[in-house]
Amino acid sequence: MESLSNILSTDFIYGWQVWLDDWFLVFALALFVIELLRYTIKKKMSWNLLGDSVANYATLAMFIVIVALIAGVYAGVFFYVYDNFRLVELPLTGWTILACIVLADLAYYWEHRFLHMNGFGWATHTVHHSSPHFNISVAYRHGPMDWFFPLFFYLPLALLGFNPVIIFLAEVIVQIYQTLLHTEAVKKLPKPIEAIFNTPSHHRVHHATNKQYLDKNYAGIFIIWDKMFGSFAEEKETVNYGVFPRINSVNPLKVFFSGYGKFIQRLWHAPSWSYRCKLFFKSPTWAWQQEQQEKKQ
Amino acid sequence: MSLFTSILTSIIIVLAVWFGVIYQPTPSYAKPIASSTTTEATENNAANESVLSQAKAISDKAKRSLKNQVNNTPVNNIAGVQQHMMISDVGKLWSQFDRNQSLHSKLKDYPSAIYVLYRNISKDFTNADITIGYSDLELKASMSITIVPNGNYQNVISGNELSAIQLETAWKKLDFNQNVVAVIERHQLNKSADVINVTMQVLYK
Numbered sequence: 238m239e240s241l242s243n244i245l246s247t248d249f250i251y252g253w254q255v256w257l258d259d260w261f262l263v264f265a266l267a268l269f270v271i272e273l274l275r276y277t278i279k280k281k282m283s284w285n286l287l288g289d290s291v292a293n294y295a296t297l298a299m300f301i302v303i304v305a306l307i308a309g310v311y312a313g314v315f316f317y318v319y320d321n322f323r324l325v326e327l328p329l330t331g332w333t334i335l336a337c338i339v340l341a342d343l344a345y346y347w348e349h350r351f352l353h354m355n356g357f358g359w360a361t362h363t364v365h366h367s368s369p370h371f372n373i374s375v376a377y378r379h380g381p382m383d384w385f386f387p388l389f390f391y392l393p394l395a396l397l398g399f400n401p402v403i404i405f406l407a408e409v410i411v412q413i414y415q416t417l418l419h420t421e422a423v424k425k426l427p428k429p430i431e432a433i434f435n436t437p438s439h440h441r442v443h444h445a446t447n448k449q450y451l452d453k454n455y456a457g458i459f460i461i462w463d464k465m466f467g468s469f470a471e472e473k474e475t476v477n478y479g480v481f482p483r484i485n486s487v488n489p490l491k492v493f494f495s496g497y498g499k500f501i502q503r504l505w506h507a508p509s510w511s512y513r514c515k516l517f518f519k520s521p522t523w524a525w526q527q528e529q530q531e532k533k534q
Numbered sequence: 535m536s537l538f539t540s541i542l543t544s545i546i547i548v549l550a551v552w553f554g555v556i557y558q559p560t561p562s563y564a565k566p567i568a569s570s571t572t573t574e575a576t577e578n579n580a581a582n583e584s585v586l587s588q589a590k591a592i593s594d595k596a597k598r599s600l601k602n603q604v605n606n607t608p609v610n611n612i613a614g615v616q617q618h619m620m621i622s623d624v625g626k627l628w629s630q631f632d633r634n635q636s637l638h639s640k641l642k643d644y645p646s647a648i649y650v651l652y653r654n655i656s657k658d659f660t661n662a663d664i665t666i667g668y669s670d671l672e673l674k675a676s677m678s679i680t681i682v683p684n685g686n687y688q689n690v691i692s693g694n695e696l697s698a699i700q701l702e703t704a705w706k707k708l709d710f711n712q713n714v715v716a717v718i719e720r721h722q723l724n725k726s727a728d729v730i731n732v733t734m735q736v737l738y739k
Contacts, residue, residue: 242559243639246727248632325556326725328644332558336551343544397552400726466540 241331247402250329254406261413268417269373275422276372286370288487293374295489296364300379307384315401318392325398334406337399338458341391341407345457348390350468353452358386359521360500364492367484371444371476376416380496411457415440425472435460438472445476451522481525606687608720608735611679612649613637614667621652621662621705625698631666640673645727650719651682659705662717683716687735690717696732704734713739 269290276282304311327333352358361380368375387408394404418440426436435456443454453470456463463469484495491498500516503524507513516524535543615631631637631648645668652662665680691704701719708714715737722731 240639244641244644244727246632246638249635249638252633327555328558328725329727330558333555336555336558340548340551343547347541347544393548397548465535465543467535 241335243330245329247329247400250402250406254409257409257413265373265416272372272420272422285487289368289370290372290374292487292489292492293368293378296379296493297377299489299493300383303381304384311384311388312401314388315392315395315404319395319401322396323398324396327398327400329400329403333399334403337394337403337407338410340394341404342411342458343462344390344394345411346455346462348386349455352386353455354520355518356500356516356521356524360496363480363496363521366444366480367492367495369479371419371421371441371478373416373419376419381493414458433461434458441476442470442472444478446479446481447474447477450476605684607682607684608687608718609649609669609682611670611681612651612665612667613670613673613677613679614665616663616665616680618661618663620660621664622702624650624664627664627666637667640675640677641668642672642674644725645672645723647723648721651680652717653683655714655717682718683737685715685737687718687737690734690736692733694731701732701734708736709738715739
C-alpha cells in the first residue's frame with residue numbers, strides 16, 4: 238500500500254501508457270487468432286465473419302489516421318486546461334492513478350450513455366454496433382468521430398487537477414478493459430465478478446438488438462454504474478447483434494461512414510427544421526420510430 | 535433512478551473520490567531544517583545563563599553567518615545517477631534518471647528539486663563527472679551519495695522556463711580564466727514534478 242504513495246515521474250506514466258497501447262494491440266490480435274480457431278472448430282466460420290473482421294481493422298486504420306492528425310490538439314486542450322484552470326494540483330502517485338481510473342470509468346459511462354441518447358453521437362458510435370458478429374475485432378470497429386466526444390467527458394478531470402498524462406493512461410486502461418469484453422467465448426464469470434465488473438456477458442447485452450436489452454449496460458470497467466443508475470440488464474435470452482437498420486456490408490468505407498451518411502440523409506429529408514434539431518438531440522430510437530410510422534402511413 | 539438523480543449521484547461520487555485523492559496518505563517526515571530552531575532555542579537558553587555564554591553564542595552565530603556568506607552550497611549531498619561523460623550527452627543521463635524507479639520510490643515526499651552536478655570538468659569543457667539526483671535529505675533510505683563541493687557558488691543563469699539549449703549556452707558565460715571546481719543546476723519542482731524554476735551556479739577555486 239505504501240508503494241501507492243510513491244511519487245512517479247510523468248515520463249514513467251507516459252511510458253506505461255505507450256507500452257500498454259502498443260503491446261495490447263499485439264495481444265488482442267493473438268486473442269483474435271484464437272477466436273478464429275474457435276469459430277473454425279465450432280463450424281461457425283464464414284466469409285462474412287472474415288470480411289467483417291477485416292472491415293473492423295480497416296476502420297481502426299482509418300481511425301488511427303484521424304487520431305494522428307488531431308492528437309496534438311486533443312492533448313494540447315488537456316494540458317492547456319490543466320496548466321491554466323486546474324482547481325488543485327494532485328500528486329503523481331499510484332493512489333491518484335487509481336482514483337483517476339475510477340473517475341475516468343464513470344466519465345466513460347456518461348459519454349457512452351450520451352452517444353446512445355442523441356443522433357449526432359450515435360452517428361459515430363453506430364459504426365461500433367453495426368457488426369452482426371461479436372468478437373475482439375469488433376472492439377476495434379471505430380467511427381470517424383470517436384475521438385471527439387471523450388474530450389468533453391474527460392476534460393473535467395484535468396480541471397480537478399489530474400495531470401493529463403494520468404488521464405490519458407486511465408483512458409487507455411478503460412479502453413483496454415473493454416476490448417477484452419468483446420467475445421462469445423466467455424460465458425459467465427464468477428458471481429462476485431459479474432456483480433461488480435463489466436463482463437463479456439454484460440457487454441453482449443449492450444450490443445444486442447433484443448428489445449429488452451436496448452440501451453443497457455453502458456459501463457466500461459465497473460458494471461455498478463449501470464446497476465446504480467438503472468440501465469442494467471442481465472443476459473438471459475440469446476443475443477442478436479447489430480443495429481437497425483442493418484448495414485449489410487463488409488466494405489470498410491461504407492462501414493466507417495455509414496453512421497454520418499445515414500445521419501446526413503435523415504437531415505436532408507427531414508420535414509421541418511424542428512425535426513432536424515430533434516435528429517441531433519433525440520435518441521436514434523426516436524428517429525427510427527418516426528421513420529417506421531411514416532412508412533405505415 | 536431518474537437521469538437527474540443519476541447525474542447528481544455521479545457528482546457526489548466524483549467529489550468523494552476527489553477529496554479522497556486530495557487527502558491521500560503520504561508518508562510524513564520531520565524536515566531536517568526544523569533542527570536549526572532547536573539549536574537557536576538552546577543558544578537562547580545558554581545566553582540567559584551568563585553574559586559570557588551569551589557573548590559566546592552571539593560570536594558563534596556571527597561566525598556562522600559570516601561562513602554562510604561564503605559557503606552558499608545549494609545542497610550538501612546528491613543521491614542519484616552518475617557517469618563520466620560528454621557534457622553534451624547529459625540528456626542520456628536524464629533518461630537514465632527518469633527510468634530509475636528504485637530511486638524515485640525512495641522519496642519521502644514530493645521532491646522539491648532535482649540537481650545536476652558537474653565535477654572534474656575537462657579543460658576543454660567537453661567531459662565531466664555528471665550526477666543527476668535528489669538531495670539525500672529527501673530520501674527515506676540511505677543510498678550512495680555524491681558530496682557537493684562546498685564554497686561560494688555564483689549564479690550563472692536563472693529562470694522559470696529554461697530550455698536545454700539555454701542551459702548549454704549558459705556554459706559560455708563561465709569565466710574560463712578561473713579554475714572551475716563544479717557547476718550545479720537546480721531544477722525546482724512543483725507537486726506534479728513539473729520544473730518551475732532552473733538555476734545554474736558555478737564554484738570557482
